[in-house]
Amino acid sequence: MKNRTLALLLTGAMLAGALAGCGGGAAESKAPAESQAPAESAAPAESSAPAATGSVFKLGGTGPLTGGAAIYGNAAKAGAEIAVEEINAMGGDIQFELKYEDDTHDAEKAVNAYNTLKGWGMQIFLGSVTSTPCVATSQEANADKTFLLTPSASSTDVLGGVANPLTGTVDVPRKDTAFQMCFMDPNQGSASAQYIFDQKLGTKVGVIYKNDDVYSTGIYNSFAAKAEELGLEVVSTTTFTEDTQTDFSVQISDAKDNGADLLFLPMYYQPASLILSQCKSAGYAPKFFGVDGMDGILTLDGFDVTLAEGVMLLTPFNSDATDDATKSFVEKYKAKMGEVPNQFAADNYDCVYAIYNALKAAGATADMSNEELCNALIGQFTTMTFDGLTGEGMTWTADGAVSKSPKGMVIENGAYVGMD
Amino acid sequence: MKKTLKLSKTSKGNFATYGMVILAYAILQFLGSNAVREGGLLSPTLRGQLVPICAYVVMALSLNLTVGILGELSLGHAGFMSVGAFSGTIAAIALQNTIPAGGPRLLIAMVIGAAFATVAGILIGIPVLRLNGDYLAIVTLAFGEIIKSLITNLYVGKDANGLHFSFITNNMRLGEGGQMLLNGPMGINGINKISTFTAGFVLILIALFVIFNLVNSRSGRAIMALRDNRIAAESVGIPVTKYKMMAFVTSAALAGSAGALFALGQNSLISTKFDFNTSILVLVFVVLGGLGRMWGSIIAAAALTILPEALRQFSDYRMLVYAIVLILVMLATNNPTLKGFFAKLFRKPEEVETGKGGEGK
Known part of the structure; x- marks a missing residue:
């Protein structure tokens, strides 16, 4: 009994410690321009606060800040933070206050996070970072008539109104307020098939995809449809799931036995890195072709970059680009997060600037209601042209999809090099 | 007397x-x-959580029937929830044009969800409940995983000719006005939310009514006798499998209807939502609330669903604080000093005396 009381007291002390430890964070995060990790953002937030004589728009977003997919959520959040800090430092009429909530890559939690943002008074929504949660939050945002521009949720169901490539039916009606900054899954899949076919990168293609994942399956479906149309020979198609993404020996030997000379890997980079290393130990060296989820593989902790030598991928963002905007962004991101930014960060950086440009062009003020802002932004997005880190001359259609050209990249000596 | x-x-x-x-x-x-x-x-957060809370409360009540009353460990309760959720939602979407009113459609969806979960419960129960020991725990664990994989690979579509199914690869060609209802790993999207807080409240009352009446009946006493001493119960002629099935299948049916309620309160649904973690989460509700104690399950399920959202202000420390609160509650509810204190508050004086005596110093 004594031990129990002692344990109770100790746990109580831990709780008190944890509460006190982050109590400061909670208080500081109320600073007007920023609601993020207090240490880094406090200074720019304060410096930009006086300039907030103009309108302060409340910008919200959800992403997996903890859990298995946290690497994407935190990258996207940091990208948006950099853009917000820059815009607030400029001190124009339009100022942003940014708040990110954790959705742990789960649709139910994402809706809770969205509702929390709604309670906070969010006016413009940066969507969710990953597809599964964003399908749910985009429906909520559409019902509330809140404008949504997601950096990286590429599923067609985020936008709705897109025909299923396999059955030709439209299963989810168009969500009018939802727009995407990234390529849509089917575009990536069919673009990849077209690219492989046009450049004659391989004659026999093997595919490994994650069949319990919205993103991976979405790309695979459209890849398969396009490959069939083009007459691209797919000799091996194997799958894996969340629970089996550590051992790929079966999938690799299937591709090897069927003589695939190009392996198409529509997945995020963690499983892809394992496939690369397991292919090497199996003595199998096909060409590898990835999609935008492969971006970031070079910055993965403990990953031997020589394994990725010769890997091809379609991505909108190249952190080695030499233009000033990219250079400055990469520098700021490195200072903030201590690593090279991936496409998620760049996409979200572009999202904030695209919204900024649209608000400016529409002459919007922060006292407008969500619906008025949404209508103004939809009007701007469907007519404007935007130049950002992830593409020049981007345009949006009323479908919500972005039109920008994917860049074919190949990894040489541990860096991306343009293929064309 | x-x-x-x-x-x-x-x-x-x-x-x-x-x-x-x-x-x-x-x-x-x-x-x-x-x-x-x-x-x-x-707050909008709590408002959005009312239906999930009701669903989790019913889940906790139904699992408490298996774990607390029957005394068998089930580690795949989310599997039954999943069966109920997907069958109920498919039914609700398929009937959208036939029955436009939300209330009756929700009722039908919950009944269908419960029916499918009952079938699943019977299928699992027949072989497994004949065994002794911890087999049910292992088999239900496997069941949850199997259900997850099956639904991930199942495609259901609808057109003028009725429902179409395909498995593993989607090779259906739908006619005019066709619609994919369940799209494999993409799950079900664009669900019209028809679950209401009132419906959830009624479901909780129904679940309580079913469980209390079962427990206080002759069958309930037989079930509890099995839990307390199986050999003694068998020796007085209680058919073991029959009563185990009764409790387990009732529990599965309630979980199925809770699944339908939950799913129709969400706007998208994927099968990986109902994984092992969800099963364990529901088990945590039951253990925290107390085995066999229904009001404890209700409070625990509601509190532990709200808590992670209420802790959002702690941002990065959220889950740490959540874990510490969980440990604290577990310790506090088992602390004899605190227990005695609450007993004094709520019981009559003479009962406190006996209560103290029972604890053994």
Whole structure:
């Protein structure tokens, strides 16, 4: 009994410690321009606060800040933070206050996070970072008539109104307020098939995809449809799931036995890195072709970059680009997060600037209601042209999809090099 | 004389549980109504969580029947929830044009969800409940995983000719006006939310009614006898498998209807949502609330669903604080000093004496 009381007291002390430890964070995060990790953002937030004589728009977003997919959520959040800090430092009429909530890559939690943002008074929504949660939050945002521009949720169901490539039916009606900054899954899949076919990168293609994942399956479906149309020979198609993404020996030997000379890997980079290393130990060296989820593989902790030598991928963002905007962004991101930014960060950086440009062009003020802002932004997005880190001359259609050209990249000596 | 007194104490406890649920519903309805303030006093987060809370409460109640009353460990309860959720939602979407009204459609969806989960419960129960020991735990664990994989690979579509199914690869060609209902790993998207807090409240009352009446019946006493001493129960002629099935299948059916309620309150649904973690989460509700104690399950399920959202202000430390609170509650509810304190508060003086004696110093 004594031990129990002692344990109770100790746990109580831990709780008190944890509460006190982050109590400061909670208080500081109320600073007007920023609601993020207090240490880094406090200074720019304060410096930009006086300039907030103009309108302060409340910008919200959800992403997996903890859990298995946290690497994407935190990258996207940091990208948006950099853009917000820059815009607030400029001190124009339009100022942003940014708040990110954790959705742990789960649709139910994402809706809770969205509702929390709604309670906070969010006016413009940066969507969710990953597809599964964003399908749910985009429906909520559409019902509330809140404008949504997601950096990286590429599923067609985020936008709705897109025909299923396999059955030709439209299963989810168009969500009018939802727009995407990234390529849509089917575009990536069919673009990849077209690219492989046009450049004659391989004659026999093997595919490994994650069949319990919205993103991976979405790309695979459209890849398969396009490959069939083009007459691209797919000799091996194997799958894996969340629970089996550590051992790929079966999938690799299937591709090897069927003589695939190009392996198409529509997945995020963690499983892809394992496939690369397991292919090497199996003595199998096909060409590898990835999609935008492969971006970031070079910055993965403990990953031997020589394994990725010769890997091809379609991505909108190249952190080695030499233009000033990219250079400055990469520098700021490195200072903030201590690593090279991936496409998620760049996409979200572009999202904030695209919204900024649209608000400016529409002459919007922060006292407008969500619906008025949404209508103004939809009007701007469907007519404007935007130049950002992830593409020049981007345009949006009323479908919500972005039109920008994917860049074919190949990894040489541990860096991306343009293929064309 | 003593017996009748004891019985009335049980019913008193049961009525107190009903009363607690009704009171909570009334308070939440009042706070959420426009009578207090325009838009109500509830935050949007809590308002959005009311239906999931009801679903989790029913899940916890149904699992408590298996774990607390029957004394068998089930580690795949989310599997039954999943069966109920997907079958119920598919039914609700397929009937959208036939029955446009939300209420009756939700009722049909919950009944269908419960029916499918019952079938699943019977299929699992027949072989496994004949065994002794921890086999049910292992088999239900496997069941949860199997259900997850099956639904991930299942495609259901609808057109003028009726429902179409395909498995593993989607090779259906739908006619004019066709619609994919369940799209494999993409799950079901664009669900019209028809679940309401009131429907969830009614489902909780139904679940309580079913469980209390089962427990207080002749069958319930047989089930508890099996839990307490299987050999003794068998020796007086209680058919083991029959009573185990009765409790387990009832539990599965309630979980199925909770699944349908949950799914129709979400706007997208994927099968990986109902994984091992969800099963364990529900088990945590039951253990935290107390085995066999229904009101404890209700409070634990509601509190542990709200808690992670209420802790959002701690941002990065959220899950750490959540874990510490969980440990704290577990310790506090088992602390003899605190228990004695609460016992003194709530019991009559003479009962405190016996209560103290029972604890053994």
